[in-house]
Amino acid sequence: MSFPWAEVYRPKNPLMRWVDERLPLPRLVYNAVGKGYPVPRNLNYAYNFGVLAGLALVIQIVTGIVLAMHFEPSAAGAFASTEHIMRDVNSGWFLRYAHSNGASFFFIVTYIHIFRGLYYGSYKAPREMVWLLGLVIFLLMMATAFMGYVLPWGQMSFWGAKVITGLFGAIPVIGEPIQTWLLGGFAPDHATLTRFFSLHYLLPFVIAGVVILHIWALHIPGSTNPTGVDVKTPQDTLPFHPYYTAKDGWFAGLCITLYAAVVFFWPNFLGHADNYIPANPLSTPAEIVPEWYFWPFYAILRAFTVDFILPAKLWGVLAMFSSILLLFFLPWLDKSPVRSGSYRPKFRIFFWVLIADVAVLGYCGGLPAAEPYVMLSQVATIYYFAHFLIILPILSMVERTLPLPNSISESVLHGEEAEAAPIDLGDATPAKA
Amino acid sequence: MVRILGILVGLGFVGVAAWSLLWGVIAYVQEPPHETVEHAFHEHPESVSFSFDGPFGSFDRQQLQRGFQVYKEVCAACHGLGFVAFRNLHELGYSEAEVDAIADQWAIQVPSVNPETGEPATRKALPADRFPNPYANETAARAANNNAMPPDLSLIVKARHGGAPYIVSLLTGYRDAATYRNGHGDALPAENRPGQGLHFNPYFANLNIAMPPPITADGQVEYGPGNPPATRQQLAEDVAAFLTWTAEPRMEERKAAGIWTLVFLIFATMLGYLAYQNVWAGRKH
Numbered sequence: 001m002s003f004p005w006a007e008v009y010r011p012k013n014p015l016m017r018w019v020d021e022r023l024p025l026p027r028l029v030y031n032a033v034g035k036g037y038p039v040p041r042n043l044n045y046a047y048n049f050g051v052l053a054g055l056a057l058v059i060q061i062v063t064g065i066v067l068a069m070h071f072e073p074s075a076a077g078a079f080a081s082t083e084h085i086m087r088d089v090n091s092g093w094f095l096r097y098a099h100s101n102g103a104s105f106f107f108i109v110t111y112i113h114i115f116r117g118l119y120y121g122s123y124k125a126p127r128e129m130v131w132l133l134g135l136v137i138f139l140l141m142m143a144t145a146f147m148g149y150v151l152p153w154g155q156m157s158f159w160g161a162k163v164i165t166g167l168f169g170a171i172p173v174i175g176e177p178i179q180t181w182l183l184g185g186f187a188p189d190h191a192t193l194t195r196f197f198s199l200h201y202l203l204p205f206v207i208a209g210v211v212i213l214h215i216w217a218l219h220i221p222g223s224t225n226p227t228g229v230d231v232k233t234p235q236d237t238l239p240f241h242p243y244y245t246a247k248d249g250w251f252a253g254l255c256i257t258l259y260a261a262v263v264f265f266w267p268n269f270l271g272h273a274d275n276y277i278p279a280n281p282l283s284t285p286a287e288i289v290p291e292w293y294f295w296p297f298y299a300i301l302r303a304f305t306v307d308f309i310l311p312a313k314l315w316g317v318l319a320m321f322s323s324i325l326l327l328f329f330l331p332w333l334d335k336s337p338v339r340s341g342s343y344r345p346k347f348r349i350f351f352w353v354l355i356a357d358v359a360v361l362g363y364c365g366g367l368p369a370a371e372p373y374v375m376l377s378q379v380a381t382i383y384y385f386a387h388f389l390i391i392l393p394i395l396s397m398v399e400r401t402l403p404l405p406n407s408i409s410e411s412v413l414h415g416e417e418a419e420a421a422p423i424d425l426g427d428a429t430p431a432k433a
Numbered sequence: 434m435v436r437i438l439g440i441l442v443g444l445g446f447v448g449v450a451a452w453s454l455l456w457g458v459i460a461y462v463q464e465p466p467h468e469t470v471e472h473a474f475h476e477h478p479e480s481v482s483f484s485f486d487g488p489f490g491s492f493d494r495q496q497l498q499r500g501f502q503v504y505k506e507v508c509a510a511c512h513g514l515g516f517v518a519f520r521n522l523h524e525l526g527y528s529e530a531e532v533d534a535i536a537d538q539w540a541i542q543v544p545s546v547n548p549e550t551g552e553p554a555t556r557k558a559l560p561a562d563r564f565p566n567p568y569a570n571e572t573a574a575r576a577a578n579n580n581a582m583p584p585d586l587s588l589i590v591k592a593r594h595g596g597a598p599y600i601v602s603l604l605t606g607y608r609d610a611a612t613y614r615n616g617h618g619d620a621l622p623a624e625n626r627p628g629q630g631l632h633f634n635p636y637f638a639n640l641n642i643a644m645p646p647p648i649t650a651d652g653q654v655e656y657g658p659g660n661p662p663a664t665r666q667q668l669a670e671d672v673a674a675f676l677t678w679t680a681e682p683r684m685e686e687r688k689a690a691g692i693w694t695l696v697f698l699i700f701a702t703m704l705g706y707l708a709y710q711n712v713w714a715g716r717k718h
Contacts, residue, residue: 093683246712253702264691276592332435378454389443393436
């Protein structure tokens with residue numbers, strides 16, 4: 001694992017040596033997030049969001065476990081027990097708001113993490129497995145978040161469950177049996193709530209397991225970096241600890257501060273008012289919208305309005321699932337040997353168009369399906385699929401890329417010899433540039 | 434191979450989406466969507482400032498007590514408050530004896546069981562009880578209200594877009610449908626005027642609400658001495674403040690905890706930033 005110049009773990013403390021000889025856990029930690037893991041020295045703040053996603057997962061699991069102690073997973077009692085948590089459980093309001101907003105922050109950092117990977121070509125060889133495992137985590141997150149939103153059994157919980165499971169009903173022949181099987185009945189009810197609760201408790205631990213695989217796969221080649229050039233010499237890297245622990249640490253503090261501001265002062269800003277109305281199967285809300293982090297996909301789902309061989313609804317469902325599944329093929333769709341978008345002038349333009357496109361999809365997905373927003377989401381849907389399936393494959397064949405730096409250290413140091421010595425040998429301070 | 438397949442699949446989705454777009458554009462050009470009456474006449478809530486606005490805002494106990502009085506004398510006839518218990522009224526500044534008295538004298542009794550016969554019965558409320566619903570069940574509520582269901586008010590401020598200002602606007606926003614003119618000076622079309630048992634209110638999403646105007650006159654609720662004059666606006670604001678408390682009774686605790694949490698986090702983040710600068714000093718990156 002890692003580079004030949006990685007520090008080797010030599011425990012000084014006799015207790016640690018005793019443990020390490022019997023169970024090399026200290027060695028594992030040292031090689032994963034300690035001095036024994038050399039990391040490209042030029043990572044920018046876009047590279048902080050993987051750690052933040054891990055932190056969000058921990059926050060969700062910890063708050064979720066305590067919430068589950070007070071929550072009653074039953075169609076008759078779920079809404080009331082959520083209010084019991086908000087009113088009568090000591091600091092229960094904090095647990096619930098931290099958990100519901102924690103889901104939003106988990107998605108914010110994950111989306112930034114994914115877009116960072118898209119820009120810097122983190123999906124390309126030899127990191128395809130890191131990318132694929134990351135997408136598995138993303139899918140598991142979406143399933144977990146969706147089922148979690150159903151649990152308070154408010155109006156949006158109920159109707160969201162009905163609409164989303166209804167998507168499976170669009171599949172010919174087997175669709176409706178699948179929907180009935182997922183719900184445990186013909187409509188969301190007690191059986192739906194209890195199975196969603198069970199899976200909502202299970203999946204985060206599955207996510208944690210896949211996160212371990214994700215990090216394991218990452219640590220074989222190590223992180224990409226903003227230049228996209230491979231690590232070549234010891235001068236290109238710094239040990240994870242203390243350099244990136246310090247950088248991740250303060251930046252995590254900043255992000256937790258923003259998160260806390262929302263939890264304590266605007267806890268319902270990202271939620272929907274209708275979910276404070278108890279679920280009522282006889283009263284359909286004026287508009288059914290999922291949580292904001294599903295809006296881009298919801299817009300794609302609703303962009304297909306005309307039957308074409310297949311029914312429009314089925315096209316929408318196929319497109320929505322394909323919009324995520326196509327990312328699994330990205331390493332083989334974009335064959336450009338240059339990783340970093342910084343050295344791909346045309347790719348870079350398309351990348352920012354994609355960002356704007358997804359923002360437009362998100363905006364349209366949160367609005368009622370009315371014109372002109374349906375047309376807008378159709379245009380955005382066209383670009384989304386064209387970007388990944390048509391533009392990137394062609395671009396990677398025809399684009400003239402910019403010359404790459406010879407090495408990371410060259411791009412960073414601009415020939416300053418003093419610090420170009422390996423990190424553990426030269427400690428001279430470079431001249432101020 | 435993956436690229437060729439990808440391009441084909443991509444062309445498929447792009448083509449079908451473009452087909453949908455084409456039909457959308459044709460429909461849009463041939464028949465542009467016109468503004469619905471609900472949209473043209475719907476008013477957004479007036480802005481109302483409350484003592485609990487903002488990160489440092491807190492409840493005004495006097496106002497909450499007045500709001501409770503409005504709830505008790507006006508709203509409670511039809512609306513329950515099922516997630517709030519009488520004991521919670523301590524938080525409004527009532528003493529234990531006062532809470533006991535409020536529960537004991539509450540107009541609606543709590544469902545119970547006759548201890549001798551086992552027959553359903555009612556008894557006087559205790560501080561531990563939640564506010565009893567004025568109706569035995571939904572059917573009874575609808576039967577008494579022209580088939581409309583008065584919602585429970587515990588969470589109403591959080592369950593409606595616009596929150597407390599919406600409640601104020603709704604309570605004071607009843608207008609005469611026949612003479613009303615919207616911002617463009619248009620009169621309400623006849624087919625949108627309220628039917629039997631409905632009341633025109635531009636702040637309500639579909640304009641016609643089943644609830645009759647609950648606050649009809651200044652001084653409808655008599656505030657004791659030392660309180661502001663009980664104008665309709667004041668009554669509406671007070672009950673909206675009370676309902677904000679019922680929806681979010683831990684708001685003050687939350688904000689206080691938030692201030693100290695942010696102070697701590699900002700301090701810790703600054704220390705972390707200094708540590709980061711220290712560690713990275715002299716390392717170009």
